[in-house]
Structures are given as structure tokens and as C-alpha cells.
Amino acid sequence: MLGARVHAYLRAAAGTRAHRAGPFLIRFDEHDDAPPFNYAIPDDDLAPTGEQVAALAAAFRERGRTPRLEYVPQVAPKVEEALLAAGFAVEGRFPLLVCPTGALAEPPADAAVRLALVTDDPGLWQVARVMNAAFDAPEANEHDVARLRGVLGRGGLVAAATDAATGEVVGAGQLGGPQDGVAEIAGIAVRDTHRRRGIGGAVTALLTRAGVEAGITMPFLTPADDAAGRVYARVGYHKAGEVLHISAP
Numbered sequence: 001m002l003g004a005r006v007h008a009y010l011r012a013a014a015g016t017r018a019h020r021a022g023p024f025l026i027r028f029d030e031h032d033d034a035p036p037f038n039y040a041i042p043d044d045d046l047a048p049t050g051e052q053v054a055a056l057a058a059a060f061r062e063r064g065r066t067p068r069l070e071y072v073p074q075v076a077p078k079v080e081e082a083l084l085a086a087g088f089a090v091e092g093r094f095p096l097l098v099c100p101t102g103a104l105a106e107p108p109a110d111a112a113v114r115l116a117l118v119t120d121d122p123g124l125w126q127v128a129r130v131m132n133a134a135f136d137a138p139e140a141n142e143h144d145v146a147r148l149r150g151v152l153g154r155g156g157l158v159a160a161a162t163d164a165a166t167g168e169v170v171g172a173g174q175l176g177g178p179q180d181g182v183a184e185i186a187g188i189a190v191r192d193t194h195r196r197r198g199i200g201g202a203v204t205a206l207l208t209r210a211g212v213e214a215g216i217t218m219p220f221l222t223p224a225d226d227a228a229g230r231v232y233a234r235v236g237y238h239k240a241g242e243v244l245h246i247s248a249p
Contacts, residue, residue, distance in 0.1 A: 002240055003072035005182050006096065006220060010041045010070070012179040015150075021059040022052045028063060031143040035247070039070040047078040053086040057248055068247030072096065080244065088248045094222040095229060096241035101217060103236040104208050107201040113170065113194075114162045115206050124148045126169035127160050134189030151176060156183065157214075159206050161190075161199045171199040175207040181217035188221075188228075201231045208235065 011018070014027035023046050029037035040056060042048065048056075060067040068091070073080055080090075109115075118127055128140035128148060148158050154177025161171030173188040185207050190199045208219050222243045223229040 001075070002096070002098070002218075003075035004044055005180065005218065006072050006241075006243075007041055007044060007075055009176070009179040009182040009184065013154075013176055013184070014041075015154075019059060021056045023048060024052070024056045024069075026056070026059060028065065029147075030063075033065055034137065035066060035068055038065045039068050039245075041071050042069065042076045042079045044075050046076045048082045050082070050086060053082055053088075057086070060248075066247050068245065070243060070245050072241055073244045074241060080246065083246055083248075086248070088246050091245040091247055094224070094243045094245065095239045096220060096222055096243050097229065097232055097237040098218055098220045098240045099208055099235065099237045101212060103238075104205065104212070105234065105236045106205055107198050107234055109202060110197050110199060112164050113197070113199055113202070114164050115202055116160060116162070117206070117210060118158045118160045119152060121145065123160055123169070124158060127158055127172040127174075130160075130169055130172040130191060131187050131189045133191065135187075148174065153177075155214075157207055157210055159203050159210075161194075161203055163194070170194040171203050173200075173203040173207055175211045175216075175219065178211070178214075178216050181215065183211055183216045183219055185211075185219055185221040200228075201235050204232060204237075205235045 011025050019026045023043040024040040026040040057067040124145045128144040132140045151174050156177040157175040159173050160169045163170050171190040176184045188200050
């Protein structure tokens with residue numbers, strides 16, 4: 001089942017610092033309280049009690065984090081009702097997109113932009129700066145770069161798009177370390193000065209192609225809006241499910 005494979009990937013991506021609160025696995029970032037880096041995944045087929053949800057919320061609040069979850073509701077259909085009853089509110093429902101083997105399409109290339117995978121620290125710093133700027137995060141710091149090093153350390157990939165004329169990194173993205181052939185493409189970012197030139201799609205295609213060549217059989221992603229979804233559709237991604245983001249005030 002697709003959703004169960006995504007859940008298994010998310011649990012693996014949480015790493016050794018993951019915290020368990022009963023039937024919920026929580027991914028905490030001790031250096032960054034941004035919501036995308038702090039969320040829980042429920043056990044599959046879970047029907048949580050009120051006490052279990054309260055313990056989950058307490059685990060977040062003890063660390064100064066907003067209680068929230070990111071998960072595939074089809075895998076645990078009884079969780080949302082319990083969360084809503086406990087005062088949680090839906091942040092959004094996002095399409096779960098996958099690119100089957102053989103479906104990858106190569107978008108038109110911008111001759112003024114060079115695409116490459118990045119492994120060195122100077123390149124990772126530039127990637128972190130582009131990502132933080134695109135997502136309205138604070139100026140990139142050592143922890144942001146360490147997070148990208150962690151992606152590489154788990155077998156993932158980091159990509160950069162560089163303006164050939166200036167040498168400036170203007171686009172970026174990452175592919176998480178695989179779990180049983182599953183990996184998430186995330187952090188696709190393009191500087192404001194270079195948008196609407198196909199760079200986001202080109203970075204996505206590069207990461208997808210390189211991931212498949214490395215043995216990934218199910219790359220997936222969750223676009224933040226319809227415009228991003230259309231970019232990924234041109235690369236070969238299509239909707240195969242839904243991801244729910246839900247949090248407590």
C-alpha cells in the first residue's frame with residue numbers, strides 16, 4: 001500500500017532522535033521550531049484514545065513546539081476524528097504525487113542555467129541560502145547546512161541550479177535518503193529573480209532521474225499549491241493519495 005510505504009519512509013527519516021509518544025512517532029528538530037521540521041506520524045490503522053492524543057500534545061509542548069502531525073489519512077483513517085475532538089485543526093490537505101518508473105519527462109532546459117548534484121560544503125551553504133530565502137525562513141546557518149549533510153549521509157541527494165553567467169545558485173532541492181525504494185523530493189526552491197524559467201521542474205527532474213538510477217522505485221512529493229503541482233505534473237508526477245497536516249493551536 002502506497003500510504004504505508006510513505007509512513008515507513010517518514011519514520012525512517014525521523015532518524016535516531018525520533019521520540020515516541022505511545023502510538024505516535026515524533027520528529028523533533030532541537031535547533032529549529034519551524035513546523036515542517038517538527039511533526040508526528042501515527043501508527044498505521046491507529047484508533048487513538050483521548051489520553052494518547054493528550055500525551056502526544058504534551059510531548060510537543062514540553063519542547064516548546066506546536067503539536068502537529070503530517071501523515072497519510074488513508075493509512076490511519078480514525079486518527080483525524082480523535083485529533084479534531086481534542087481541539088486540533090486541519091492546516092491543509094495536500095496531494096501525494098508519485099512518479100512511476102518510466103514516467104519521468106525531461107522539461108525544456110534553460111541554457112543559461114547549469115544543473116548539478118552538490119556534495120561539498122560551499123555548495124550546501126548556497127543551497128541552504130536559496131531554500132531559506134524561498135520559504136521565508138531566517139538566514140541560513142550551520143544547522144541548515146548540517147541538515148543537508150544529514151540528507152547526504154543517509155544516502156539522499158542535494159541539487160543546485162546555477163546561473164551560468166554569474167555563478168550564483170538560483171535553484172535547489174533535495175531527495176531524502178531512501179527507505180525500501182521510497183524517497184521524498186522536498187525543498188524545491190527558486191530565487192525570485194529566476195522564477196518562471198522552468199528551474200523548479202528541471203531540479204525535480206534531475207533529482208528524480210538520479211534517484212531512480214540509484215535504485216529508488218517510488219519517488220514522491222507533496223506540492224504546497226496547485227501551481228507547484230502543475231510544475232511537477234510536467235515532470236511526470238501524478239496524484240496517488242493525500243497528505244494531511246493538522247495541528248493544535
